[in-house]
Each structure stands twice: as structure tokens, then as C-alpha cells.
Amino acid sequence: MMEKMILILILCIFANGTANAEEETRQYVKFPPKLQLKQLSNMRDHMAALNGILESLAFDELDEAADIAxxxxxxxxxxxxxxxxxxKYMPKGMKQAGYNMHSAATHFAEVAKKGNLESAYEALIPVTQSCVECHAAYRTR
Structure with missing residues (x-):
């Protein structure tokens, strides 16, 4: 059951990213060079954090997953x-997607601390969904 849920989460994260691989339709968001590097660094850290959360959940370490989130x-x-x-450089929708992700991560942490693995996985879906929506709509390169 757990392995199936992890696979579904991973597929959901990446499925939308490949849907329009032939034609770029995302809005370009231009950051100054130093801020673009910061934004990309943040996104990499978000992915590493999600990986840590999934790893913690896979080993039933909900407090660790909550702490990372x-x-x-x-x-x-x-x-x-x-x-x-x-x-300052983000379109309104990009800002909202970011806020939604951060808010969902806080909610996930609260749910995970209660110790119910299935509820924690369900609470993680809005976190990754915010990532998918933002990456499907915006690009920086």
C-alpha cells in the first residue's frame, strides 16, 4: 500500500511536466541573474525536502517528515x-502557487505530527499539487 502511494505521488509530480514537452506554453518569468540563481536554488531545495519527506514517510517516521516540511x-x-x-518579479498566480505550497506544507506538518500515515500522505497531495501547478504555468528559462 505504502509503495503504491509513493509511486502515485512521484508520478503526479512529474506527469504534468511531460504533458506539453513538444510546445512550450508556460509564462516566462524574468528574474535578475542573481535572483534567478536563488530561485533555482530554492526549487532544488524544495525537491530535496520533498524527497526527505517521502523517505521519512516510507519508514513511518512522521515526526521527521513533519520537521522537514x-x-x-x-x-x-x-x-x-x-x-x-x-x-517582486513574480506574477500574481506564481506568488499564489508559492503561498499555497508553503501553507499546505505547514498543514501537512500538523497532520503528520498526529501520527496517521494515510492522513499524512493525503495532506502531502496539496503540497505537490502546488508545485505541479506552478511549474506547469511558469518558467524562468
């Missing part, structure tokens, strides 16, 4: 990601 993806983590400077 809150510290690296949650609402409080926005400040460490320099979102104030980055947000």
Missing part, C-alpha cells in the same frame, strides 16, 4: 528563501 517548506521557511525579493 515545517523547516524547509512551511510558511515560516518562506523568510529563509528570500521570497520578499523574489516576489
Amino acid at each position: 515545517e523547516k524547509r517548506l512551511g510558511l515560516k521557511a518562506r523568510h529563509s528563501h528570500d521570497t520578499g525579493n523574489l516576489a
Whole structure:
């Protein structure tokens, strides 16, 4: 059951990214060079955090998953990601997708701390869905 849920989550994350591989339809968002590097670094950290969350869930370590989510993806983590400077260049929808992801990560952490694995997986879906929606709509290169 757990392996199936992990596979479904991974497929959901990447399925939308390959849907329009032949024709680029995403809105280009131009950041100054240093901020573009910061934004890409943030996205890589988000992916690493999601990987850590999934790994923790796979080993039934819900407190660890919650800790990763809150510290690296949650609402409080926005400040460490320099979102104030980055947000100046983001379209409204991109800002909203980012907020949705951070908010969903905080909610996931709260749910995971309660110790129910199935509920934690369900609470992770809005986190990854926000990522999919943003990456499907926007690009920086």
C-alpha cells in the first residue's frame, strides 16, 4: 500500500511536466541573474525536502517528515528563501502557487505530527499539487 502511494505521488509530480514537452506554453518569468540563481536554488531545495519527506514517510517516521516540511517548506521557511525579493518579479498566480505550497506544507506538518500515515500522505497531495501547478504555468528559462 505504502509503495503504491509513493509511486502515485512521484508520478503526479512529474506527469504534468511531460504533458506539453513538444510546445512550450508556460509564462516566462524574468528574474535578475542573481535572483534567478536563488530561485533555482530554492526549487532544488524544495525537491530535496520533498524527497526527505517521502523517505521519512516510507519508514513511518512522521515526526521527521513533519520537521522537514515545517523547516524547509512551511510558511515560516518562506523568510529563509528570500521570497520578499523574489516576489517582486513574480506574477500574481506564481506568488499564489508559492503561498499555497508553503501553507499546505505547514498543514501537512500538523497532520503528520498526529501520527496517521494515510492522513499524512493525503495532506502531502496539496503540497505537490502546488508545485505541479506552478511549474506547469511558469518558467524562468
